Amino acid sequence: xxxxxxxxxxxxxxxxxxxxxxxxxxxxxxxxxxxxxxxxxxxxxxxxxxxxxxxxxxxxxxxxxxxxxxxxxxxxxxxxxxxxxxxxxxxxxxxxxxxxxxxxxxxxxxxxxxxxxxxxxxxxxxxxxxxxxxxxxxxxxxxxxxxxxxxxxxxxxxxxxxxxxxxxxxxxxxxxxxxxxxxxxxxxxxxxxxxxxxxxxxxxxxxxxxxxxxxxxxxxxxxxxxxxxxxxxxxxxxxxxxxxxxxxxxxxxxxxxxxxxxxxxxxxxxxxxxxxxxx
Amino acid sequence: xxxxxxxxxxxxxxxxxxxxxxxxxxxxxxxxxxxxxxxxxxxxxxxxxxxxxxxxxxxxxxxxxxxxxxxxxxxxxxxxxxxxxxxxxxxxxxxxxxxxxxxxxxxxxxxxxxxxxxxxxxxxxxxxxxxxxxxxxxxxxxxxxxxxxxxxxxxxxxxxxxxxxxxxxxxxxxxxxxxxxxxxxxxxxxxxxxxxxxxxxxxxxxxxxxxxxxxxxxxxxxxxxxxxxxxxxxxxxxxxxxxxxxxxxxxxxxxxxxxxxxxxxxxx
Numbered sequence: 324x325x326x327x328x329x330x331x332x333x334x335x336x337x338x339x340x341x342x343x344x345x346x347x348x349x350x351x352x353x354x355x356x357x358x359x360x361x362x363x364x365x366x367x368x369x370x371x372x373x374x375x376x377x378x379x380x381x382x383x384x385x386x387x388x389x390x391x392x393x394x395x396x397x398x399x400x401x402x403x404x405x406x407x408x409x410x411x412x413x414x415x416x417x418x419x420x421x422x423x424x425x426x427x428x429x430x431x432x433x434x435x436x437x438x439x440x441x442x443x444x445x446x447x448x449x450x451x452x453x454x455x456x457x458x459x460x461x462x463x464x465x466x467x468x469x470x471x472x473x474x475x476x477x478x479x480x481x482x483x484x485x486x487x488x489x490x491x492x493x494x495x496x497x498x499x500x501x502x503x504x505x506x507x508x509x510x511x512x513x514x515x516x517x518x519x520x521x522x523x524x525x526x527x528x529x530x531x532x533x534x535x536x537x538x539x540x541x542x543x544x545x546x547x548x549x550x551x552x553x554x555x556x557x558x559x560x561x562x563x564x565x566x567x568x569x570x571x572x573x574x575x576x577x578x579x580x581x582x583x584x585x586x587x588x589x590x591x592x593x594x595x596x597x598x599x600x601x602x
Numbered sequence: 603x604x605x606x607x608x609x610x611x612x613x614x615x616x617x618x619x620x621x622x623x624x625x626x627x628x629x630x631x632x633x634x635x636x637x638x639x640x641x642x643x644x645x646x647x648x649x650x651x652x653x654x655x656x657x658x659x660x661x662x663x664x665x666x667x668x669x670x671x672x673x674x675x676x677x678x679x680x681x682x683x684x685x686x687x688x689x690x691x692x693x694x695x696x697x698x699x700x701x702x703x704x705x706x707x708x709x710x711x712x713x714x715x716x717x718x719x720x721x722x723x724x725x726x727x728x729x730x731x732x733x734x735x736x737x738x739x740x741x742x743x744x745x746x747x748x749x750x751x752x753x754x755x756x757x758x759x760x761x762x763x764x765x766x767x768x769x770x771x772x773x774x775x776x777x778x779x780x781x782x783x784x785x786x787x788x789x790x791x792x793x794x795x796x797x798x799x800x801x802x803x804x805x806x807x808x809x810x811x812x813x814x815x816x817x818x819x820x821x822x823x824x825x826x827x828x829x830x831x832x833x834x835x836x837x838x839x840x841x842x843x844x845x846x847x848x849x850x851x852x853x854x855x856x857x858x859x860x861x862x863x864x865x866x867x868x869x870x
Binding site for chain 2: 362366367370371374375378379381382385386387389390391392393507509510513514517518520521526527528531532
């Protein structure tokens with residue numbers, strides 16, 4: 324009798340069971356990251372997700388300080404948070420839209436996998452990736468620009484970052500869903516990333532924006548999460564910034580739900596119109 | 603002599619045709635419209651708001667300074683992505699072998715493409731100037747209006763040839779797009795597009811001198827809001843363009859020869 328243990332993942336799980344859904348969520352998410360995220364390899368990851376954010380932070384710190392006379396740390400922190408969009412927006416767009424471009428969409432949609440697990444699993448690697456890129460950005464702020472962080476509120480800052488990375492990935496998922504229908508999905512992704520720089524308090528304090536821009540910023544990711552990060556760095560506790568973090572998480576949840584229903588609607592519409600794999 | 607002249611005219615016609623064809627392609631490309639029009643408008647808005655907060659840090663003509671700077675940022679982005687990816691895209695589209703084996707010199711074809719890239723990039727400047735006038739009431743005037751077209755032409759030539767150099771060198775790296783993503787912000791910083799070089803570390807000075815966008819920016823800004831005619835900057839654009847072309851051509855010959863020897867011309 325062989326003593327070779329059967330790997331847990333090869334044990335068959337009843338379709339629809341909790342274990343099957345967990346596998347779709349966890350392993351599916353991991354595999355989709357490795358297979359669909361074009362930038363996952365080091366030769367692209369390092370220049371794009373570490374190199375570009377480095378210079379983005381330095382550029383806006385220099386421009387902001389020159390143009391306004393404000394401390395460069397305001398701009399450095401804003402951009403250190405915003406760079407998680409590189410993973411959240413582009414990554415989630417690729418994680419959904421590349422299924423079509425790589426020809427795997429029909430197989431995914433033909434499978435009996437739970438759609439919520441299938442869709443939700445894609446968020447985890449990109450949230451983690453976004454947090455890593457922002458952590459690198461904060462380290463850069465600390466080393467190069469001398470930004471100081473309060474150790475006592477580091478946990479709160481991390482919590483605000485998790486909520487921000489989630490909401491950012493959620494709007495990225497909406498963009499990914501739209502990309503299933505568009506000729507060039509990355510157009511919208513690029514546009515979102517640039518708009519965050521303008522509207523979410525990353526570089527311009529919200530009070531200086533016109534009223535309509537302030538109104539738009541309230542329903543976008545980053546605005547509340549970034550404010551929570553800024554306040555936590557200044558020493559605010561959970562009692563002060565908990566509300567901002569909750570709003571950021573709620574905005575993320577709304578986008579995630581919208582993305583899920585958009586995906587389901589596109590799926591049904593693709594079946595109906597035989598446009599599943601149309602490019 | 604007349605043979606040389608006829609050859610030069612024929613080459614110029616070839617470059618012009620490729621330029622025209624590439625411009626048509628860019629006109630319907632979502633990506634290049636975003637890079638050359640939408641992105642510069644967003645960056646110009648950020649710069650306008652920031653300078654407004656600071657109370658016009660760049661002097662009387664702050665808005666025009668910001669519009670020209672952010673416009674030039676868009677020109678650089680378009681040149682970087684268009685020029686840097688020129689050969690790589692031909693590989694993906696499967697047209698590289700045809701172009702290389704055509705009787706026409708391939709370096710001239712590439713030059714036409716990258717000149718078109720730089721020219722298309724100048725939509726950025728039109729976009730940011732129009733944005734400034736319409737939304738921020740920016741006064742539009744030039745201290746040396748007759749020199750402005752000369753400065754623009756010199757900048758287009760300089761940036762176009764730099765695009766050719768980028769294309770020939772980036773193709774040596776498997777992921778040319780990643781290099782383009784990396785090099786957008788550093789050149790914005792190192793060439794003083796919106797932050798004067800005098801405020802940046804001293805060692806960036808010599809780096810900026812060999813980058814043609816520095817002189818392109820200086821020529822256009824000099825003609826628009828400068829106190830002296832920007833002859834030096836215009837001349838430096840042309841001198842660097844010649845130097846870049848010679849280097850690019852040498853690299854191109856080496857790359858194409860190597861690709862032919864190793865039978866990797868079409869392998870991305």
